Amino acid sequence: MLRHLILAFCLPILPTLSVAAPTRLPAGVSHVVSVEGIEEYRLANGLQVLLVPDASKPTTTVNMTYRVGSHQENYGETGMAHLLEHLLFKGTPTHPNVWAEFTKRGLRANGSTWLDRTNYFASFSSDDANLKWYLGWQADAMINSNIAKRDLDTEMTVVRNEMEMGENSPGRILFEKGLAAMYQWHNYGKSTIGARSDVENVDIERLQKFYRTYYQPDNATLIVAGRFDASQTLGWIAQSFGKIAKPKRELPRLYTLDPVQDGERNVTLRRVGGVPMAYAMYHVPPGGHPDFAAMNVLDVIMADSPSGRLHKQLVDTQLAAAVFAFSQELSDPGFSVYGVQLAPGQDIEKAQQQMLKTLESVSTQPITEEELRRARTKWEKDWQLAFSDPERVGVALSEAIAAGDWRLFFLTRDRVRALKLEQVQQVAAAYLVPSNRTLATYMPTDKPQRAPAPQRVDLAAMLKDYRGDPAATTAEAFDATPANIEARTRRFTLKSGLQAALLPKGTRGAAVTAQLNLRLGSEQSLKGQAIVAQMVAAMLDKGTATLSRQQVQDRLDELQAEVTVHGSATGATVLMRTRKEHLPAVLALVGDMLRTPSFPADAFEEVRRQSLSELESERKDPDAIVNQELDRRFNPYPADDVRHVLTFDEQASAMQQLTPEQLRAFHRRFYGGGQAQFAAVGDMDVAQVRQALDAAFGSWVAAEPHQRVPRPFIAVQPQRLSFVTPDRQNAYLRLSLALPVQELQPDHAALTLANYLLGQGGNSRLWLRVRETEGLSYDVRANVAFNPWEPNSLWTATAIFAPQNRAKVENAVREEISRALKDGFTAAELEQGRQGLLSFRRLSRAQDRNLAASLAENLYLGRDFKVSQQLDEALGRVSLAEVNAALRKYIKPESLVIGVAGDFKD
Known part of the structure; x- marks a missing residue:
């Protein structure tokens, strides 16, 4: 409450203290310390006592402070400390009418609650009887207060009225709103008087537990100040409070702190x-x-x-x-x-x-x-x-x-x-x-605008007779084995050259997922075109020759379709998800988007601004910095080569120089369906889909033919790169190694399983050490990006962590790699990992989006799902010796390229 906020202190001219400290102490009372006339004592049960004698005024003030306030309240308990303050004055079995006693004895008494404490105080003309009585009541109230439901029911409305009174003070409410904005997690951001809903619905048992936890002698300080006999008063304190047992409970440990505020x-x-x-x-x-x-x-x-x-x-x-x-x-x-x-x-x-x-x-x-x-x-x-x-x-x-x-x-x-x-x-x-x-x-404000008052919904009553859509059907039980996938898949090629693979199967809601991959240009024709290619893909959903950007979006909504386009320097991928009855129309719309994009100037500027903004964010991002710098070392190609990894500056410069006409020229030259692959998985009519594909892409051929860009193996010198990224509290570590390995070569299965045991599975060496045992990282993993064309694959291990743990994380990763190479994996690890990896592969095939992507990629590679079955079988029979041999053959710690970035203080 605001009346408790301002307590100004300034330097003293000390008062004359006329009463000496007791020389003989009551049993169970010990003297602790004396500071400037204030004597601290401690009872055996933990009660702290401060005596502040001052005979210059004929008054005595007693203050009981409990170290509990809104700081100690839990969820749903806001206002509980303050409500308890009120209920303490409702009395005990032996002190049933506290306020009447105060009035009869001439005590000016009250209580107050604040963030870290609740205190009860009374001032009165010096009088031994009143002092002894008040001390007795405080001791009784500490452990015997009624805290009864009947009192709660009446006092809750009093507290609510106090809350309403406070609501009339704009200054007080503004203070509450300001604290709530200041503190994100700490209870200092919660008003001491509490939320109205918490005060109105407080549970009496929770309130009683709160009282029993905090209203104990070891959590309290009794202060007696003014005119009184110190020896006599200490005796009364020992007599009234000393009989209270020392509590056996442990006080809850509070540890929440807000981070440093990082903006207005x-x-x-x-x-x-x-x-x-x-x-x-x-x-x-x-x-x-x-x-x-x-x-x-x-x-x-x-x-x-x-x-x-x-x-x-x-x-x-x-x-x-x-x-x-x-x-x-x-x-x-x-x-x-x-x-x-x-x-x-x-x-x-x-x-x-x-x-x-x-x-x-x-x-x-x-x-x-x-x-x-x-x-x-x-x-x-x-x-x-x-x-x-x-x-x-x-x-x-x-x-x-x-x-x-x-x-x-x-x-x-x-x-x-x-x-x-x-x-x-x-x-x-x-x-x-x-x-x-x-x-x-x-x-x-004369007429403030308010949103509707918050209210709960009686869902049980609302849904009592609800039965749902009677037309909804149960999805087909589809067994996603390679053999079943292969048996159900229908493949064909359009006259343009577009390859298609359709896997019809029943799905919930007649859903269907599709993917279209466009392959663009060649190593020579794509020189210097990387940013142009990415920008073209980003603009494909921004309008066509016949439809505005808004009309494209409205049409997608009408078709209950989700369409996203991703692009790289050498291709574009269109992901689609819709319902069975809408798939032909979605393909027609996608065909229009891909074949006749309008590249409107306003959308072009919007996408460019967004891209430049994202680039600016990445300049300070540990992950982006490390990945860019390491990728550049594994792709040491000239600046105009499509395989060159552009720096942030190179990307920004190229983006700033782009024009819509460059996008149109690129599209006219490179886009076409002659080297495209389409796959769809889900509920569909195969004949209708084939007809829609032929109408949309059947005659669409690019002016510039596609030829795959080769990526031969290049040996990279080992090195360690470190980057400081100020004010980024999550650091990033990456270790990479170029492997002279091609996918599906004889030891492909052994290396796949070795990597899984080292750092890919939830029971892998890196995971168990770095995350589970040492708790240093939320995410640590290893992966092999197998190249299906050339013996040039990339092994990578990554971890995120707090910057101060850099040495621990890097050492742990290195040690686990070295231990795996030296000792090898165990038979138990192998069997557990084998089952985990095969289960993971089965799960992946059960996801329609993954299945569509695999079908499309297999078309480009000239494969079918028999390859997946062969890999499963190879994983099932690979031996422990083969797994350990593959790890030792390819993972060379001395050849690692390491990058690390974070807010490192050293």
């Missing part, structure tokens, strides 16, 4: 009434951190009246009516709030701009010695006023207790006294920065 956040509140206001809120260290003292002084430097910078820049210039500031001392990283309130007619945008400029210009307008001296003097005065008043000192100590230790009350004072100008300057420059800021703005 803004939140706007619009309601009826009030005046505009704005809060600039910054994350600051915990109350115990040395920098926190400087934040307290900065609050005064910025917002004091009339000397504060904000006052001078906003109030004196009539940009605002008032300014304020406070920093909250908390156990975890807290916050500083700088606020500005406007008068009617003042401009909120101008006030905001000036406030932020003033706060965040310390680097160019340094703090002066005069500002520090004045702020320190004022802070010391306020601290002294709090410490010298026995009715305030208990509450002041409560904040320090909640922050971690009551002695912080004094330590912060000492730190303020010792502050140097350069310290204050450094702290201001570190924390008062835009990326650490949340700006919360209140805008009064």
